[in-house]
Amino acid sequence: MTDAQGPDLAAVRQLNKTISARRSVRSFEPGPEVGREVLAEIAEAGRWAPSGANSQPWEICIVHEPGPLAETAGLLAAQADRLNEHCKGFPHVHKKHWVHQSVAIFVVFIDVRWADAYPVANDSEIDGAEYAANRDNILLVSAGAAVQNIQLAATAAGLSSAWLSGGGEPQTARELQEALGFPDTHVPFGTVPVGWPHRRSDSRWRRELDDVIHWNGADAGRLRTRQDIDHYIEKERRDSIYRDAQTRQELQEGRDASRQEIDPVDDGA
Ligand SMILES: Cc1cc2nc3c(=O)[nH]c(=O)nc-3n(C[C@H](O)[C@H](O)[C@H](O)COP(=O)(O)O)c2cc1C
Known part of the structure; x- marks a missing residue:
């Protein structure tokens, strides 16, 4: 038996305030120090994301010490330069490499082997036609849920963030794996610089x-x-x-x- 209160619409609206306050901000400025306790709590939100077969296929790498942070930011800035060079039709991403002002960069690595934990048909022909591609979808959307949660928790902390998908491009993925010590089974599908916003935008x-x-x-x-x-x-x-x-x-x-x-x-x- 439920206790028959009915749905708590006020709570949904309160949650939606945080959800709609999340904004991709691509310009950070220096601000108060953000310690490990806060960063870990933001990762905690990622930990609670739903995932296919509860596989939790992610490893959440929090890069915040000056050396690794500068190196990781440099790789993302170089990725942006390549994108601007090769994908001219896509709106210019940024001129300044604001990622260097991040207080931390969350790199959500996905262990792609976990796709095997999702439905596999006994008949390989049916598997190819019906299930194989969806295993990759399940893996990717699981990663998306974790990244989304991380962004929401960063918002709740008063910080802002941006979801950069370039980490999934092969060259950048390889560079991030090497820089952060992850094997090639682990692909950085979600890279989320977090920082103090240069300005706040009320709405998108x-x-x-x-x-x-x-x-x-x-x-x-x-x-x-x-x-x-x-x-x-x-x-x-x-x-x-x-x-x-x-x-x-x-x-x-x-x-x-x-x-x-x-x-x-x-x-x-
Ligand atoms: C899967 C995904 C990939 C994204 N990749 C990038 C990216 O590479 N660079 C970037 O500046 N923003 C990226 N974004 C942010 C979107 O541009 C942004 O979410 C969208 O414009 C809506 O703005 P808002 O996040 O402020 O609501 C990405 C968002 C998602 C969900």
């Missing part, structure tokens, strides 16, 4: 709640079209990643472009 653009909910089945009229996606990539992506919601809207409407100079959320401008 999100689709409206009514646009994302499909009650009991697809509301086909609200599914975005290929054209919508192409439009986003071409016209909206940069402002959606790097601007606060209000500045984004003004820029999208062609209004008050002067704000562009004074109110970028981070160094992505």
